[in-house]
Amino acid sequence: MIKSILYATDRTENSAAALKYAYELSLRLGAKLMVYYGHEMPMIRVSVSRPPQQIAHHVIKEQQEILTAYCSKHLGHLEGKAVECVVERVELISQGILKKAKELGVGLIIIGRKDKHTERGLFVGDIGKGLQDKVPCPLLIVPNGMEEMAITNILYASDFEEADIAAIKKIVPLAKALDAKISIAHISTEKEYAGMDQMEWFKDMLAKKVAYEKVEFKLIFSDFIEEKLKTHAEIIGADLLVVLEREEKGILKRLFHKSLVKKIEDHISIPLLSYHKANL
Incomplete structure (x- = not known):
């Protein structure tokens, strides 16, 4: 903690x-x-x-x-x-x-x-x-304009990989302390892979390693990742966006391939929590 x-x-x-x-x-x-x-x-x-x-x-x-x-x-x-x-x-x-x-x-x-x-x-x-x-x-x-600290819904942008499980395991104590829900979302193009099968595998792996009931999953198909992530955050009322910085290719590597701060200024209006894979 x-x-x-x-x-x-x-x-x-x-x-x-x-x-x-x-x-x-x-x-x-x-x-x-x-x-x-x-x-x-x-x-x-x-x-x-x-x-x-x-x-x-x-x-x-x-x-x-x-x-x-x-x-x-x-x-x-x-x-x-x-x-x-x-x-x-x-x-x-x-x-x-x-x-x-x-x-x-x-x-x-x-x-x-x-x-x-x-x-x-x-x-x-x-x-x-x-x-x-x-x-x-x-x-x-x-964001400097945040008037209050109210975190009830944590949005985790996932690649449905093992590294994400380690990151989510780190988030759980924070979610428990704040009594917040963890909403795990993956945004993918339909051409990439069988996203539904990958999500089911990820659910099973996460359930074996992380004990927290307030977790939900969402698979979203779109070619416009930044815009879709912003829209999804607004739809579910997310108070915090969590990402995992990693070296490998993936959704987040594409999403934040330029300056992360610049990207969130343009697309995301809520606080952003960044974990680095090396620190998991």
Whole structure:
């Protein structure tokens, strides 16, 4: 079960909703929330009166105070809450997030989706893409406009392969904690293979390895994968989309063959949880 969550923020007003989402999720899971801000500080020129190390120390201290004030503003007083504010000087945001996540051994990393209104544009596609292949744990990408954390229906986009069973096994504790249903869907072209037979095989394999009653399956035939996935998510009222990043070819390899963050911006309006096959 997830015991700690790292939420990386750019401290803009537009990302405040994602902060609240991360906090509410941490409460529901009984996990500690670490709010992380990576400060990109320019090279410090040598000063006669103050050493560069001293200047850097004061800058980080000031940024820490700003982050704490930001969290207090949107979450209320932090005293008594399982929330820790962390600021570090970084050269690259993605590297800072990865370093801190590995150092703390967190069970989940949360970032906000690209925000068109922020000048900094912290979590643009390149950062999200850079994290996907290297994160030591699942990566949750939350739209900045999410007003509340309510997960009752988890949509898992499947290839009906053994790797999906391992990923779903990881999702079950989350679903149980949230009392959520897991809706497993596979979108395929009719030319690919006997999808119904594959789904029945997958059902049997999953039943042997995963004990959870709130699971349903759906096989959808379509040549327009992104659009069909979005439509299906809306029809079933999905609150969270889960995908498994993998090297092999398959539905998700085609679906997210470009920037994953860019794709979900264009097609999916709900939070996305990404697992990497290497971490299963």
